[in-house]
Amino acid sequence: MKVEFFQSLPSTQEFLIEALKNGEIKPPHMIVAHNQTKGVGSRGNSWEGLGGNLFMSFCISEDELPSDIPPPSISIYFSMLMREVLSEFGSRCWLKWPNDFYVDDLKIGGTLTNKVDEIYICGMGINLASAPENAGILDIKTSVDELVWDFVSMLDKKILWKPIFSKFRIDFCKSKSFITHIANRAVSLQDAEICEDGAILLNGEKVYSLR
Template identity: 40%
Template sequence: MEIVSFEQLDSTQNYLIEALEKSQLQAPLAVIASEQTGGIGSRENLWHSSRGDLLFSFALPLSWLPDDLPLGSSSIYFAYIMKETLIEFQSSIWLKWPNDIYYCENKIGGVVTKMIGKNLVCGMGVNLKKNQKGFEALSIGVEPTFVCKMYLNGLDKKPTWKHIFRKYKLEFDYHKNISTHIMGQKISLHNAVLCDDGSLLINKKRIYSLR
């Protein structure tokens, strides 16, 4: 997959979406920046980052995706592949449903996906380097572009949703003592059931990931 690099962008995801909508770029494609001034986090929050962090987005045609991937769980799929990339450098990394990447007890990254026409755009941010604001990071001393290429190589192998889900379900069950934000509310996952399509069943109500 081609990677377009920039020194600074407002948001790699916003840039890629705008370029796709204007037919200036075509999927599959990735965009990476050394710095972001307005990165997008979960629930439309600002993602704080600094130079040396992994900041990139990519676009894939829907036809590229595994046939068994539920689109509503794309964030889980893409985030878990990133988790498997990062454990090559550091253990104790896990994925909090549906799109937060954690190192031990601290959030160090996240994934946001959006449908743009017949493409799926995924934005990723992972703190690889501690910054002056004190946000947690992996501090692994690896260049962001190198990690990005590793990730995209793993993505190119097109693991099936069944393969990813089987491993993620074990991880989900292990971390059920946590809470997550659903529809603006903090909800405990203690009694949650992870369904085969990546959705949650909580108090007989099905909840889908739309991030």
């Protein structure tokens, strides 16, 4: 994967999407910014781009990934790869369904994935050095460069969905004390059950991560 570093960008994901459309880059390709001024979070919310934090987006073709990954749960897959990297560094970070990074009960980052034709475009942000009000910071000291290159190495391993999901299932137990947003509604995960494909069963309805 080719990796490009920028001092500042409005949004790594929007930059990547535009470059793809214009034929300026091709997958696999990653964009990393040291500062991000107009980042996009889940549900279209802004993601505050404070200096020293991780802001990255990458594109990868579907056929470069393990074929057993359930497409609606691709954000879970990418997020769990980063969680594995963080765990190897000694972090207590866990993944709240479907794609939010937490330390204890504070959100420290998240993942947002889109698909254009057969290409996945994933944006990821993690608070390494500072955080806005009511958010947390990663519980270990590391650098943007270290996380980026270790994540690329983890992605290159092409780990199958099953071992990734077995670890995510453990994290999901912690999600039960939180809410998530489904169809713009805040919904408790207390009674939710996790399915093998990363979806949840909630009030008899199967719900997938759609971001």
